[in-house]
Amino acid sequence: MKKTRELIEKNLKLVDVVVEVCDARIPISGRNPLIDDIVKRKPRILLLNKSDLADERRTRMWLSFYGKAFTTLVTNGMSGGGMRELFARLEVLQREMQEAKASGVARNLRVMIVGIPNSGKSSLLNRLAKRRGAQVGDRPGVTRGKQWITIENGMQILDTPGVLWPKFEDPRTGMNLAFCGSIRDEILDVSELGLELIRILEVQYREPLFERYGLSEEDLEKAREAGMAMDDYYDEEFVDSALVIMEAIAKKRGFILPGRKLDYERTARTVLDEFRAGMIGRITLELPPK
Ligand SMILES: Nc1nc2c(ncn2[C@@H]2O[C@H](COP(=O)(O)OP(=O)(O)OP(=O)(O)O)[C@@H](O)[C@H]2O)c(=O)[nH]1
Ligand SMILES: [Mg+2]
Incomplete structure (x- = not known):
């Protein structure tokens, strides 16, 4: 560096x-x-x-x-x-x-x-x-x-070789760099990263995200219920909606591990790969200041 x-x-x-x-x-x-x-x-x-x-x-x-x-x-x-x-x-x-x-x-x-x-x-x-x-x-x-x-x-x-800088003022910066493949994946928690990407897309590009994975509100409702049934700590008041979407995607794609556990990592990797390849749609994660 x-x-x-x-x-x-x-x-x-x-x-x-x-x-x-x-x-x-x-x-x-x-x-x-x-x-x-x-x-x-x-x-x-x-x-x-x-x-x-x-x-x-x-x-x-x-x-x-x-x-x-x-x-x-x-x-x-x-x-x-x-x-x-x-x-x-x-x-x-x-x-x-x-x-x-x-x-x-x-x-x-x-x-x-x-x-x-x-x-x-x-x-x-x-x-x-x-x-x-x-x-x-x-x-x-x-x-x-x-x-x-x-x-x-x-x-x-x-x-010249690509340069990053030693310290990110805003933790979002590192995430955005990782979403776009400018930081090596190996140094990141893939499940966490995929979830964070879904969290952004959920708000800014909900329609293309749902379209890509064939999700409906009904799918989300089912995923929410399944999550609550699986996890005693699942608090109905504070359900993480991005996590519910991730779970619904895992179901849609059949990313299930033995014991009927959802494969979060594979789901995250899929969403990240498909975002990077432009398969979710044409997406820009940042807007100019007003
Ligand atoms: N979709 C798309 N892919 C691109 C575009 N430009 C480059 N790529 C791809 O992006 C990847 C990185 O391209 P490079 O030209 O190696 O990038 P670099 O900036 O020289 O990377 P470093 O040498 O690692 O710093 C390659 O897979 C390219 O094919 C573009 O305009 N659109
Ligand atoms: Mg280069």
Whole structure:
């Protein structure tokens, strides 16, 4: 973590512009506060990537919110959506830089790509390069060291490993990063994490959640009753509605362990995997401040 920060700080001196890649589903939690601190006055372009997985309406809100502070673009590292705009922005910056050089020595633009793990930095680099130069993977921590790639028009792009920061001010931040696969699963309690995701979806995306798992109010009622019958401590007044939904999903999917116990862990993993793959719908977990 410290090493990557040093890597970014050191290379910042060599580049003309920073492209910050953020997961469009978590436009607050998905941005490393250290980057503001490190980058300061360099020109910056913010990419709301994985836009295919994010809620379109909310992406538009974020675009106008962040657009006030820096050039902000909506991208898709899989299909290449938004790449033409990014390219055009970089060309403008290169022209401006070359025109500003009194000496007339026309150096090509140097660009550094930064962002949290698994946000799609290497995928976007490959898109810019129009080839698979950088290794990509559906888990955090794929890119290890720095990698310069020269693209067709001569620009030099530096890919960097994803950086997280040592302490989350808000515990929600760590959760959001985990939901979107930017923190390794092994260090988290999967059942707890899945339950927390259901807790958010229950309020913000109830309809797609119910649709995905074929849930009805009747299913919930049954799950609530079964829960109460199973557990003496189940307090009717304070039933955890997210837990009831989780139990109803487990039943629907037949995730039952020997002894007719519900398999919470498998249910949680399924909901997390399906959220990450966009199978529950296009979801954005954070809204811009009013
Ligand atoms: N659905 C979707 N998936 C994407 C998009 N961009 C990248 N991915 C996927 O996200 C995963 C991570 O992509 P990478 O390009 O390796 O991410 P990275 O930011 O370089 O990750 P680290 O090197 O680990 O920091 C891969 O499975 C990509 O295929 C996108 O716009 N939409
Ligand atoms: Mg990478």
